[in-house]
Amino acid sequence: MSENNINDNENDRNTTNNSNTNNDNSNSTNATVNADSESTVKNVKEKVLKVRRLAKEYQGNFILQNINFELERGTFCSLLGENGVGKSTLLNILMGQESFEQGEGEILGFNIKDDLGPLKNKIGLVTEKINYDVPITVGNFFKRYSAFFNNWDDDFFCKTMKERGLSLDRAFSQYSRGQKMQAALIAALAIKPEILLIDEITAVLDIYARKFFMELLKKFTTSGGTVFITTNIISEIQFVVDRVIILDRGEIQLNERVKEIPYKFVKLRTKEPNLHYIFTHPGCFWSGQNSDGSSSFILPASIAHQFDIPHEFLDRRSATIDEIFIYFIKTGDKKIA
Numbered sequence: 001m002s003e004n005n006i007n008d009n010e011n012d013r014n015t016t017n018n019s020n021t022n023n024d025n026s027n028s029t030n031a032t033v034n035a036d037s038e039s040t041v042k043n044v045k046e047k048v049l050k051v052r053r054l055a056k057e058y059q060g061n062f063i064l065q066n067i068n069f070e071l072e073r074g075t076f077c078s079l080l081g082e083n084g085v086g087k088s089t090l091l092n093i094l095m096g097q098e099s100f101e102q103g104e105g106e107i108l109g110f111n112i113k114d115d116l117g118p119l120k121n122k123i124g125l126v127t128e129k130i131n132y133d134v135p136i137t138v139g140n141f142f143k144r145y146s147a148f149f150n151n152w153d154d155d156f157f158c159k160t161m162k163e164r165g166l167s168l169d170r171a172f173s174q175y176s177r178g179q180k181m182q183a184a185l186i187a188a189l190a191i192k193p194e195i196l197l198i199d200e201i202t203a204v205l206d207i208y209a210r211k212f213f214m215e216l217l218k219k220f221t222t223s224g225g226t227v228f229i230t231t232n233i234i235s236e237i238q239f240v241v242d243r244v245i246i247l248d249r250g251e252i253q254l255n256e257r258v259k260e261i262p263y264k265f266v267k268l269r270t271k272e273p274n275l276h277y278i279f280t281h282p283g284c285f286w287s288g289q290n291s292d293g294s295s296s297f298i299l300p301a302s303i304a305h306q307f308d309i310p311h312e313f314l315d316r317r318s319a320t321i322d323e324i325f326i327y328f329i330k331t332g333d334k335k336i337a
Contacts, residue, residue, distance in 0.1 A: 045072055045073070046072065046073045047070045047071065047072055047073075048071055048072070048073045048107070048108055048194065048195055048226050049069075049070065049071040049094070049105075049106070049107055049108075049195065049226070049228065050070050050105060050106040050107075051067055051068060051069050051070070051094075051103070051104075051105045052068055052103055052104050052105070053066055053067070053068060053102060053103040053104070054066075054067040054068075054090075054093070054100055054102065054103030054104070054105060055067070055100065055101055055102035055103055056086065056089060056090075056093065056098075056100045056101060057101045062250055063086045063089060063250055064086045064089060064090060064093075064100070064250050064251075065250050065251055066251060066252075067090065067103065067251070067252060068252065069245060069252065069255050071226055071228060071243070072226075073194075073224060073226055074221055074222070074224050074225070074226060075221065075226050075227070075242050075243055076217065076218060076221040076226075076227045076229075076240060076241045076242045076243070077226075077227065077228050077229070077241060077242065077243040077244070077245060078229050078230070078231060078237045078241045078243075078244050078245070079091075079228065079229070079230045079231075079245045079247060080230075080231070080232070080234065080244060080245065080246050080247065080321075080325050081230075081232075081246065081247035081248055081329075082232075082248065082329060083232070085247050085248055085249070085250070086247060086250060087199070087200070087230040087247060088127075088199050088200060088230065090230075090247070091127070091197055091199045091228075091230060093105070093112065094107055094112055094197060094228075095112075095116065095123070095125055095197060096112050096113070096114075096115070096116045107119070107123065107195065108122055108123070108194060108195065120148070120149070121149055121150050121151060121191060121192075121193070122193055122194045122195065123193055123194070123195055123196075123197065124188030124189065124191055124193040124195070124196040124197070125188065125196075125197050125198075125199075126181070126184045126185050126188045126196070126197070126198045126199070126201055127198075127199040127200070127201065128181065128199065128200050128201050128203075128204060129199075130180070130181075130184050132172040132175075132180055132183075132184075133172065133173075134172060135171075136171070137168065137169055137170065137171055138161075138166070138167070138168050138169075138170055138171070138172060138175070138183065139168030139169060141172070142157065142168070142183075142187060145187065146190070149191040149192075151191060151192040152190055152191055152192070153189075153190045153191075153192055154190070156189065156190050157186055157187065157190035160186045160189075160190075160216075161183065161186055164182050164186070164209070164212070166179055166182060166183055166186075177204050178204045178205050178206060178209060181201045181204050181205060182205065182209060182213070184201075185198070185201070185213055185216075189216065189220060193225065194224075194225060194226065195225065195226040195227075195228070196217070196220065196225065196226070196227045196228070196229075197228050197229075198217075198227065198228070198229040198230070199229075199230050200230050200231065200232075201231075202229075202231045202232075202233040202236060202237075203231075203232065203233060207236075210233065210236045211236065214236055214237065214240045215240070217229070217240070218240045221242070229241075234321050234322045234325055235322060237321075238258070238320065238321040238322070241258055242257060242258060243255070243256065243257050243258060244256060244258055244261065244321060246324075246325060246328050246329075248328055248329055253328040254324070254328055258321070261319075261321065261324060262318035262319055263301065264300060264301055264302075265298045265299065265300060265301060265318075265319040265323075265324060265327075266298070266299055266300075266301050266304035266309075266314070266319075267287075267296060267297070267298050267314075267315040267317055267318065267319045267323075268284070268296070268297040268298070268299070268309070268313045268314060268315055269290065269294050269295070269296050269297070269313065269314075269315035270294055270295065270297075270312075270313050271292075271293055271294045271295070273295060273297070276309070276310065276313060278299075278304075278307050278309055278313070279297060281299065281303065281307075283299045283300055283303040283331075284297050284298075284299040284303075285297060285298055285299065285326075285327050285330065285331060287319070287323040287326065287327070288323070296315060296323075298319045298323050298324070298327055
């Protein structure tokens, strides 16, 4: 059957992945962010975040249920989901800022139900809800703020603020919302944490700022740090994250390493979907229109291998995280996860 054709696609992807791996190794060599931090000597296989059977109830309904995942040190993980599915709630729970009814969790070995105060030097938290409303300059504020953190890297902070054009002599009221979020991100990195929790801030950053900070966060993880970020700007994260978790209907629909995701799906392409019955299969999902007028479809590889799909319908491109995200949101399918 056309399984051989599908395997040909996978071989092409392997070649691409090998190239990407070489690029990642090069980036790792050049990483400069917090390279001297304690995290660089930690075991990269250590689990820094563990969540088991977690459930959160609100007004009689479970907004989160049976949440299970672990993150290893050095992982760049993105939590994806539509607005209102519980992404921010989950982050608040991990920080001990919100209660939950069932399950358990650990962050850096601490039970998330306990006081996480001792971890203030090891966890950075950035959220769009941060509101700097102080009657002093940015520079004076962070001079006082830095005194609370043992490993504050003032050289990194001042250099990066200058690189982003964020004046320390201005008041926060003179900063735009996006500039405030940039300052918060830089400050979170300057405390030299072991793990960064970032909630829904990419939408307020302009496209260049997003690219700048995605690269900065990638360097942070190659130095041994861990990033757990919620976002809906999928196009900006798919080339830098290591793992993706898709949250929908209160449950995890997909939890997978990025490099493994394309092999779980087959991408099809045709101008006339009525020419083959595979396009009417409920697991075959329309994913977009192409410039030549053809349409793209994706379906789980487990389904594709059951059919004799002609070679002319196979798209040599891999399914993108964007397409896979839409697939899970629209179908609610978690059988392949």
